[in-house]
Amino acid sequence: MIDARYVARVWRRNAVVWTKYWLGSFVGTVGEPLLYLFLLGYGMERLIKEVEGMSYSRFIAPGLILTASMYDATFECTYASFTRMTKQNTYRSIISTPVNLSEVVAGDILWATTRGVISAVLVSALLALLGLLDSPTLIFMPLLALLCGALFGSLAMVATGLARDYDFFTYFFTLVVSPMFLFSGIFFPLEGMSGWAVALAESLPMTWMVRMSRVLAYGRMDPAFFGDIVKSILSILVLFILSVRLIERRLIR
Amino acid sequence: MRKFRVVLGPSPVHFPDDTALRVRGSKVTVGVAMEPYLAVDGLSKSYDGVPAVRGLSFTISPAETYGLLGPNGAGKSTTISCLYGLVRPDAGRALIGGLDVRTELRRIKALAGIVPQDDCLDPDLSVEENLWVYGHYFGIESGEVRRRADELLRFVELADHRKKKVPELSGGMRRRLLIGRALINQPKLLILDEPTTGLDPQARHLVWSRLRELKRRGVTMLLTTHYMDEAQMLCDRLAIMDHGRMSVESTPRELIDRHVGASVVELHAPPPGAARPFSEAGIETHEFEDIVYLFPRDQTPDVLRKLSETGVAFASRPANLEDVFLKIVGRGLRD
Ligand SMILES: Nc1ncnc2c1ncn2[C@@H]1O[C@H](COP(=O)(O)OP(=O)(O)O)[C@@H](O)[C@H]1O
Ligand SMILES: [Mg+2]
Numbered sequence: 001m002i003d004a005r006y007v008a009r010v011w012r013r014n015a016v017v018w019t020k021y022w023l024g025s026f027v028g029t030v031g032e033p034l035l036y037l038f039l040l041g042y043g044m045e046r047l048i049k050e051v052e053g054m055s056y057s058r059f060i061a062p063g064l065i066l067t068a069s070m071y072d073a074t075f076e077c078t079y080a081s082f083t084r085m086t087k088q089n090t091y092r093s094i095i096s097t098p099v100n101l102s103e104v105v106a107g108d109i110l111w112a113t114t115r116g117v118i119s120a121v122l123v124s125a126l127l128a129l130l131g132l133l134d135s136p137t138l139i140f141m142p143l144l145a146l147l148c149g150a151l152f153g154s155l156a157m158v159a160t161g162l163a164r165d166y167d168f169f170t171y172f173f174t175l176v177v178s179p180m181f182l183f184s185g186i187f188f189p190l191e192g193m194s195g196w197a198v199a200l201a202e203s204l205p206m207t208w209m210v211r212m213s214r215v216l217a218y219g220r221m222d223p224a225f226f227g228d229i230v231k232s233i234l235s236i237l238v239l240f241i242l243s244v245r246l247i248e249r250r251l252i253r
Numbered sequence: 254m255r256k257f258r259v260v261l262g263p264s265p266v267h268f269p270d271d272t273a274l275r276v277r278g279s280k281v282t283v284g285v286a287m288e289p290y291l292a293v294d295g296l297s298k299s300y301d302g303v304p305a306v307r308g309l310s311f312t313i314s315p316a317e318t319y320g321l322l323g324p325n326g327a328g329k330s331t332t333i334s335c336l337y338g339l340v341r342p343d344a345g346r347a348l349i350g351g352l353d354v355r356t357e358l359r360r361i362k363a364l365a366g367i368v369p370q371d372d373c374l375d376p377d378l379s380v381e382e383n384l385w386v387y388g389h390y391f392g393i394e395s396g397e398v399r400r401r402a403d404e405l406l407r408f409v410e411l412a413d414h415r416k417k418k419v420p421e422l423s424g425g426m427r428r429r430l431l432i433g434r435a436l437i438n439q440p441k442l443l444i445l446d447e448p449t450t451g452l453d454p455q456a457r458h459l460v461w462s463r464l465r466e467l468k469r470r471g472v473t474m475l476l477t478t479h480y481m482d483e484a485q486m487l488c489d490r491l492a493i494m495d496h497g498r499m500s501v502e503s504t505p506r507e508l509i510d511r512h513v514g515a516s517v518v519e520l521h522a523p524p525p526g527a528a529r530p531f532s533e534a535g536i537e538t539h540e541f542e543d544i545v546y547l548f549p550r551d552q553t554p555d556v557l558r559k560l561s562e563t564g565v566a567f568a569s570r571p572a573n574l575e576d577v578f579l580k581i582v583g584r585g586l587r588d
Binding site for chain 2: 013
């Protein structure tokens with residue numbers, strides 16, 4: 001049902017458009033995590049001497065790498081994909097060619113993933129240059145960003161499949177994305193919190209991502225690592241299939 | 254003209270109107286079969302229980318131009334959308350080039366060109382990029398797609414605007430680009446949904462001339478329109494549909510002859526009862542607002558003589574497809 005060659009053609013369309021504004025796209029995706037790092041990190045370090053045996057900036061750094069990926073993929077598959085699907089009729093015109101709708105959706109998610117990987121590479125390179133992170137396993141961060149981008153791209157695509165208008169995304173960001181950002185262990189350790197809070201955090205895919213990013217950023221294995229990978233891959237599959245269903249229901253009568 | 258051809262062996266597509274003569278007890282079927290390039294059979298589609306297309310059937314021969322005419326809401330766009338997978342029909346089937354829409358959609362889309370009713374150019378791309386990227390969707394490699402794009406930009410007279418962004422284009426330019434884009438895969442079948450709606454006369458004439466050129470090159474075309482002059486000029490055959498059903502189907506000439514006759518006489522704001530003598534003489538009359546239309550057929554000279562004696566304001570003109578359309582669909586507004 002899905003042919004990778006056709007997915008690649010949709011991906012390529014998005015890449016062609018991106019080459020027109022690529023420079024501007026980095027301002028938000030790379031600038032935002034750095035703001036958190038410098039302002040929040042610097043401010044908090046006056047209060048917090050050490051978290052888990054390291055500086056506060058070093059503690060939040062791994063999560064900020066994937067924050068860039070998460071937001072990139074999410075913006076791409078909400079506002080941008082929704083605009084292409086509704087206002088611009090781009091999806092409709094692509095499915096008038098041999099490309100299927102599932103391939104259009106996959107192409108958009110793959111593009112969102114690509115953006116997420118690029119941002120993760122840039123942010124981790126910067127953090128390494130700053131000397132905040134130095135483990136050789138940092139090399140594998142793009143692979144993790146791949147999982148992260150695909151997961152949040154698919155999740156955002158589900159939101160796009162459900163959205164009636166742009167207002168829907170305001171709710172999506174406030175109720176889903178922001179809690180994911182704030183409550184996934186990026187800014188404070190989840191260990192030692194009460195049972196329901198840990199259970200809630202564990203249900204958020206970003207929590208798995210942040211835990212995996214610490215493994216790669218510090219070069220320190222975590223017993224949950226492989227479980228997190230499996231959970232992420234399964235979530236991507238489920239969310240992707242769900243998003244295709246939702247969008248097919250909308251576009252094909 | 255329809256092309257008939259003698260087929261030995263089972264004809265590739267079987268339809269009710271195939272005049273195939275089967276020799277009983279023999280494996281060989283000998284018949285005179287029309288091989289349609291596109292065949293729609295019993296197509297039906299409802300939206301939330303409201304029927305939009307009801308049991309529509311028609312065929313289009315290779316290289317033929319076929320028109321679907323009908324008022325707004327007749328089901329033209331729904332029919333067309335069924336042919337490339339945008340709408341899934343509830344019943345019936347459609348074959349294009351011998352391929353079933355339900356199972357061979359990808360191959361069908363590869364050989365068809367589609368000009369949709371509403372604009373769906375890619376606004377993030379320039380004119381030429383729209384052609385390149387669209388060509389890539391078909392898997393045409395870069396060198397070839399650029400060569401074709403250059404040719405098509407000349408064909409639709411956009412070569413001077415190739416670097417423009419889509420939002421900067423006029424309505425006529427956008428429609429020409431849509432047509433150019435639909436030709437990038439060198440389609441065997443071109444499907445056009447209201448290709449000239451909303452265009453100014455110059456733009457319409459340019460579009461018509463390009464469609465005639467494609468027709469000469471042997472492209473099979475299916476087009477919808479509610480401009481009767483357009484249908485009369487471009488279509489080899491056409492169907493008038495209303496409420497999801499086909500009302501009549503034939504060549505434009507035959508439809509005019511059959512339903513109206515050669516000429517129409519219009520009485521302008523006639524006094525009450527002015528048309529009665531004619532209808533009593535068996536002449537078909539239609540009254541609408543302040544005009545009475547007479548379809549006098551072979552009694553035309555007679556009718557004109559009588560009218561000039563009465564002093565009623567009238568005009569006589571050749572019948573056209575619009576007369577047929579309004580007679581069949583009625584003159585009431587459709588919104
Ligand atoms: N996506 C849709 N959802 C619900 N109703 C629709 C949809 N598309 C068309 N219709 C309805 O189906 C009927 C036929 O529409 P359409 O095929 O667009 O006609 P035409 O192209 O001849 O104007 C109309 O009554 C229209 O309101
Ligand atoms: Mg229509």
